Amino acid sequence: MTKHEKVQVVYEYFILTIATLIQVAGIYVFKFPNNYSFGGVTGMSIVLAKGLPLTPGTITFVINMVLLILGFLFLGKSFGIKTVYVSVLMSVALWAAEIIFPMKAPLTTQPVLELIYAIVLPAFGSAILFNVGASSGGTDIIAMILKKYTHLNIASALFCVDLFIVIASCFVFDAQTGLFSMCGLLAKSLVVDNVIESINLCKYFTIVCDNPQPICDFIMKDLNRSATIYHAEGAYQHNQKTVILTVLKRRQAVELRNFIKRNQPTAFIAITNSSEIIGKGFRGFN
Incomplete structure (x- = not known):
């Protein structure tokens, strides 16, 4: 051991x-x-x-x-x-x-x-x-x-x-x-x-932004979490966007929300409560 x-x-x-x-x-x-x-x-x-x-x-x-x-x-x-x-x-x-x-x-x-x-x-x-x-x-x-x-x-x-x-x-x-x-x-x-x-309550973030790198760096380096990104297209103006998905504890969620508000105020954020997150860093299968 x-x-x-x-x-x-x-x-x-x-x-x-x-x-x-x-x-x-x-x-x-x-x-x-x-x-x-x-x-x-x-x-x-x-x-x-x-x-x-x-x-x-x-x-x-x-x-x-x-x-x-x-x-x-x-x-x-x-x-x-x-x-x-x-x-x-x-x-x-x-x-x-x-x-x-x-x-x-x-x-x-x-x-x-x-x-x-x-x-x-x-x-x-x-x-x-x-x-x-x-x-x-x-x-x-x-x-x-x-x-x-x-x-x-x-x-x-x-x-x-x-x-x-x-x-x-x-x-x-x-x-x-x-x-x-x-x-x-x-x-x-x-x-x-x-x-x-x-x-077990966690915050599930869906972030739509133009410049994902600073946000991803903050998630990985400051919050010690990871994220998934994929590229998307806006339905109205057909602009190219990046969508970031991440799951954080409540305290970390407040920090990320404040960081985005300060550095990318035009980003779109959807935050969802979830009490059943299974995976590395959270909970395993029981």
Whole structure:
């Protein structure tokens, strides 16, 4: 393993750790005290803790460890080491939080405010994990096993499991908690999708100009990106034009736009948002 590869691995696990701790903060501080059961292992733990002499953090730890064993038994080498790391870290962090920072009641007296944080923080952490090819384990492991051995629609199966947990919370706690949990279940997937899209958002430039060389030099030398050029003809005056295509991160897009505005104000620029750029310098095929 080269030095660059080692640095990349350290960076990835740093991101995994931060994302997991963000999830833990949302789950422990806002989800557990309010009994919000959005599904998954933590939602299941909240419901089970009502009838067992164990805390939700302890039940989460036990369930995650059982699921990890099942993952190794049924999935073998295809069972991602990142998922194992995140699952163990989350279980240990929740268990440790109950010892270090015990919470006997919700942090505030505003259940809607706490619901927002109980949704946003775990969903944000999950989005980061999904974006780097990992997950928090739990029911995701069940999904991996079902995907390998059955032809079930995994998304529908997991939603049904989550929905069952939400319905159970209505009977175990009260209707208000169940309704809050239902809102959380519906909002969670929307937040995850939007966060992933925001993280990966890039700007696709179509630039029509007369003198492409200064713009291409700026893209390659200053922004460390590349571009594709081809020749075109204007439909009205039939003038010869050059079209430059390039994809940049948001910060780089602002720099390029300002450069063109200063140096070639007559250039035509079309900028399009894209969250799915696959290729060298961006993302590979998954």
